[in-house]
Amino acid sequence: MLDVLEGFIQELRTAGLPVSLTENLDAMEAVQHIPMEDREAFKYALAATLVKSHAHWKAFETVFEVYFSLRRPAPGDEADLENDVDAGNLQLDESGAAGAGAMDSLSPEELAEMLYRALLNADEATLKALARQAVTRFAGMEPGRPVGGTYYLYRTLRNLDLDGVLERLMEASKEQAGGELTSLEERLERDEYQERIAQLRQEIEAEIRRRLVADRGPEAMARTLRKPLPEDVDFMHASRDEMAQLRRTIQPLARKLAVRLARKRRHGRKGPLDFRNTMRHSLSYGGVPAEPKFRYPRPAKPEIIVVADISGSVAAFARFTLMFVYAIASQFSRVRAFVFIDGIDEVTRFFEGTEDVNQAVHRVNTEADVIWVDGHSDYGHAFQVFWEKWGREVSPKSSVILLGDARNNYHSSQAWIVKELQQRARHVYWLNPEPRSYWDTGDSIVSEYGAHCDGVYECRNLRQLERFVEQLG
Amino acid sequence: MTVTNAEPRFESVPAVREGLAGVNYLADEGIAGVVYLADRLQKPVLIEGPAGTGKTQLAKSIAELTGSRLIRLQCYEGLDESKALYEWNYKKQLLRIQVERNEDDKATWTDIEEDIFAEDFLLTRPLLEAIRATDPVVLLIDEVDRVEVETEALLLEILSDYQVSIPELGTVQATQVPLVFLTSNNTRELSEALKRRCLYLHLDYPDLAREKEIVLARVPGITENLADQIARVVRSIRQLELKKAPSVSETIDWARTLLLLGATEISEAQATETLHILLKYQSDIEKAAKELSAAAS
Ligand SMILES: Nc1ncnc2c1ncn2[C@@H]1O[C@H](COP(=O)(O)OP(=O)(O)OP(=O)(O)O)[C@@H](O)[C@H]1O
Ligand SMILES: [Mg+2]
Numbered sequence: 001m002l003d004v005l006e007g008f009i010q011e012l013r014t015a016g017l018p019v020s021l022t023e024n025l026d027a028m029e030a031v032q033h034i035p036m037e038d039r040e041a042f043k044y045a046l047a048a049t050l051v052k053s054h055a056h057w058k059a060f061e062t063v064f065e066v067y068f069s070l071r072r073p074a075p076g077d078e079a080d081l082e083n084d085v086d087a088g089n090l091q092l093d094e095s096g097a098a099g100a101g102a103m104d105s106l107s108p109e110e111l112a113e114m115l116y117r118a119l120l121n122a123d124e125a126t127l128k129a130l131a132r133q134a135v136t137r138f139a140g141m142e143p144g145r146p147v148g149g150t151y152y153l154y155r156t157l158r159n160l161d162l163d164g165v166l167e168r169l170m171e172a173s174k175e176q177a178g179g180e181l182t183s184l185e186e187r188l189e190r191d192e193y194q195e196r197i198a199q200l201r202q203e204i205e206a207e208i209r210r211r212l213v214a215d216r217g218p219e220a221m222a223r224t225l226r227k228p229l230p231e232d233v234d235f236m237h238a239s240r241d242e243m244a245q246l247r248r249t250i251q252p253l254a255r256k257l258a259v260r261l262a263r264k265r266r267h268g269r270k271g272p273l274d275f276r277n278t279m280r281h282s283l284s285y286g287g288v289p290a291e292p293k294f295r296y297p298r299p300a301k302p303e304i305i306v307v308a309d310i311s312g313s314v315a316a317f318a319r320f321t322l323m324f325v326y327a328i329a330s331q332f333s334r335v336r337a338f339v340f341i342d343g344i345d346e347v348t349r350f351f352e353g354t355e356d357v358n359q360a361v362h363r364v365n366t367e368a369d370v371i372w373v374d375g376h377s378d379y380g381h382a383f384q385v386f387w388e389k390w391g392r393e394v395s396p397k398s399s400v401i402l403l404g405d406a407r408n409n410y411h412s413s414q415a416w417i418v419k420e421l422q423q424r425a426r427h428v429y430w431l432n433p434e435p436r437s438y439w440d441t442g443d444s445i446v447s448e449y450g451a452h453c454d455g456v457y458e459c460r461n462l463r464q465l466e467r468f469v470e471q472l473g
Numbered sequence: 474m475t476v477t478n479a480e481p482r483f484e485s486v487p488a489v490r491e492g493l494a495g496v497n498y499l500a501d502e503g504i505a506g507v508v509y510l511a512d513r514l515q516k517p518v519l520i521e522g523p524a525g526t527g528k529t530q531l532a533k534s535i536a537e538l539t540g541s542r543l544i545r546l547q548c549y550e551g552l553d554e555s556k557a558l559y560e561w562n563y564k565k566q567l568l569r570i571q572v573e574r575n576e577d578d579k580a581t582w583t584d585i586e587e588d589i590f591a592e593d594f595l596l597t598r599p600l601l602e603a604i605r606a607t608d609p610v611v612l613l614i615d616e617v618d619r620v621e622v623e624t625e626a627l628l629l630e631i632l633s634d635y636q637v638s639i640p641e642l643g644t645v646q647a648t649q650v651p652l653v654f655l656t657s658n659n660t661r662e663l664s665e666a667l668k669r670r671c672l673y674l675h676l677d678y679p680d681l682a683r684e685k686e687i688v689l690a691r692v693p694g695i696t697e698n699l700a701d702q703i704a705r706v707v708r709s710i711r712q713l714e715l716k717k718a719p720s721v722s723e724t725i726d727w728a729r730t731l732l733l734l735g736a737t738e739i740s741e742a743q744a745t746e747t748l749h750i751l752l753k754y755q756s757d758i759e760k761a762a763k764e765l766s767a768a769a770s
Contacts (some may be wrong), residue, residue, distance in 0.1 A: 018665075020665075020669055022669050023669060026514065026516070026672075029514055030510055030514065031516070033509070033510060033513045034486065034506060034509070034510065037557055038502065038506065039487050039502075040501070040502030040503055040506065041486040041502045041503065041505060041506030041509070042506070044502065044503035044504075044506045044674075045501070045506045045507060045509075046520075047673070048507045048672040049510075049672060049673075050666040051673060052519075052669075052671075053662075053673075053748060054521060054659075054671045054675045057675065061505075082701045100670055182740075182741060183741065183765075183766060184706075184740070184741045184744060184765055184766070187709055187765065188702075188705045188706065188709060190565060191708060191709050191712070192705070192706065195681075247714070251716070252659060256658065256659065256660055256661050256662070259660045263550075264620075287593050297576075330682075356477075356631060356716070356756040356760070359756075361689060366666060372730070397645060
């Protein structure tokens with residue numbers, strides 16, 4: 001047990017979780033107290049000693065599944081699955097699960113019917129057994145084959161036609177209600193069946209993972225599953241799931257930052273002596289000004305002007321930055337946003353008067369007028385139009401943030417505009433979502449612009465974005 | 474001296490869970506597991522999670538379950554030692570000094586000093602109170618993220634050694650290890666030092682079955698069927714991308730309202746009309762209203 005734990009903690013560290021020595025010791029003590037058979041309690045107890053930030057939960061869970069999934073006794077069967085695993089047997093024993101023994105001989109139609117019934121009745125035991133059976137039948141797993149879990153998952157799911165099953169379940173609900181469901185009823189029913197199907201999917205994924213771990217060993221498996229922590233996910237290469245995850249992370253992150261900024265403003269340096277206030281307080285000391293009071297300077301909130309390239313490759317980055325900046329808009333006197341590809345448009349109006357930043361960002365992507373000639377980034381032209389139309393509105397109160405990879409498709413740079421901006425504005429910053437090593441390669445001319453900025457920052461993930469925004473406030 | 478607790482408070486994880494259910498707190502395996510572990514390892518629990526998910530209530534319910542007195546330190550910006558730990562009662566001290574001067578001219582300053590920095594002049598605040606208690610107590614340090622990072626340091630000694638050092642008196646050591654809960658709404662990152670000393674529990678929104686149980690436990694007179702529907706609608710709303718998802722306490726408020734309105738089922742119209750109880754932002758209300766009445770795709 002303790003050596004499994006050691007490998008497990010090692011992997012957590014490799015995945016980026018900061019596990020200290022104390023925490024390591026706590027975990028070792030924790031496992032003495034909670035039996036592994038109490039699956040959820042065991043998992044949470046272990047997490048309680050090792051994971052001190054919710055953002056790291058997913059990473060923890062993945063590693064946990066890899067290291068401890070084989071140690072789960074099969075339902076209704078106390079024997080540890082490890083025995084089969086040690087024998088290098090990829091087709092894990094299915095005996096013991098409800099009705100599983102008989103499943104091998106079912107025809108595909110019978111199996112589909114059984115699946116439908118089990119989902120309809122939320123019959124968990126049967127669903128578990130079905131998940132195992134489905135993997136055995138459809139995944140086509142072979143020992144030693146260097147194929148990822150998603151491939152097997154795809155093969156298994158393709159054969160189950162879960163979308164079709166969902167529609168069938170919905171039909172059954174309608175029938176049961178006597179023909180029609182109100183739209184609310186329909187929504188709730190659908191949510192419920194989708195939830196059951198999602199659980200089945202998870203069960204299948206877990207089964208595939210178990211077999212892969214059995215085949216390859218936990219270390220190798222953990223290595224293939226290793227993913228960056230949410231704060232380190234690269235904007236430019238985020239998958240759909242990661243995007244959704246990022247969107248969810250932004251709000252709480254922004255809220256935290258807003259509190260910090262507000263505090264920072266309140267607790268700035270002490271200002272000059274506040275004479276009146278000191279005298280007022282001296283009354284309680286019999287007129288002796290024993291407790292000097294100071295005026296706290298309230299630094300003016302800066303105005304932020306964001307100018308963002310939203311062409312294909314960097315669109316996600318622009319989106320997140322806009323979301324983030326608007327999520328803490330209250331910390332600035334005003335936020336104005338401009339987006340461009342080869343043409344440029346002001347989009348502040350989409351954000352003002354709505355609380356829904358997601359919606360506003362969506363409108364930016366669909367309604368902003370950013371195409372001038374061919375829809376390939378032309379920083380020079382966009383900056384030139386910006387300068388002509390809005391340049392006069394940039395003032396010493398403004399911090400201008402330019403966003404993009406500065407890949408200008410070999411157009412003329414018009415870098416003099418950035419220089420002009422720097423003279424008018426309080427600060428001009430450039431945020432580049434590309435790794436620093438790519439800068440100024442190919443058609444990237446970031447240094448040409450950067451020469452006139454107060455700072456050029458690599459900004460590939462939330463961690464870097466947060467750090468930058470913090471120093472703005 | 475290190476404190477050792479003779480008796481663990483809970484027999485098993487399921488015992489925690491059942492016990493909590495007995496005082497109307499519905500825990501899952503995870504919550505029960507962490508509480509159980511906290512008792513066995515004698516470590517504080519840091520609870521984080523969205524607003525209104527039962528963080529504070531967990532500490533209260535554990536106190537109720539174990540028959541302990543709840544000592545609560547409510548944190549706020551500007552909280553300091555004199556409000557959290559102890560303070561010398563200087564008015565009383567001043568009086569004493571004057572009395573001693575008048576009574577006996579020969580009293581030296583050392584005598585006086587010894588006199589006035591004694592138990593009698595100590596005002597105990599929640600943390601010290603919890604350490605000195607001889608009856609069973611649960612210490613709740615609520616919303617710890619509100620104090621400044623520097624103030625966190627005040628807590629560290631208690632959290633790791635269950636003791637408080639008072640320069641004039643020496644170290645006060647707990648005679649029993651209290652259960653300690655800290656809650657945080659996550660408005661800032663807590664220090665590593667604090668986190669290292671605690672077990673961590675993230676309290677999220679409950680799943681459907683648990684939320685239904687919570688409604689049944691907290692809203693007397695509600696029917697099983699209505700509670701079930703409420704939990705379903707709330708689950709559905711939480712899946713939308715909202716500024717602020719409905720919390721458990723909002724679910725409970727909504728259940729109470731529907732019960733008052735005499736509802737036995739939730740119609741679309743009723744749901745949309747009462748959405749403002751579940752959701753606090755106008756844009757969220759509009760979005761949810763639209764979604765709930767739109768035919769599902
Ligand atoms: N698991 C639960 N069982 C029973 N009641 C619960 C549960 N979770 C929450 N509640 C109810 O929700 C209400 C709000 O919970 P509580 O005040 O503990 O939330 P909180 O997480 O401390 O919120 P905040 O972050 O706003 O302080 C409680 O009064 C309680 O009635
Ligand atoms: Mg609370």
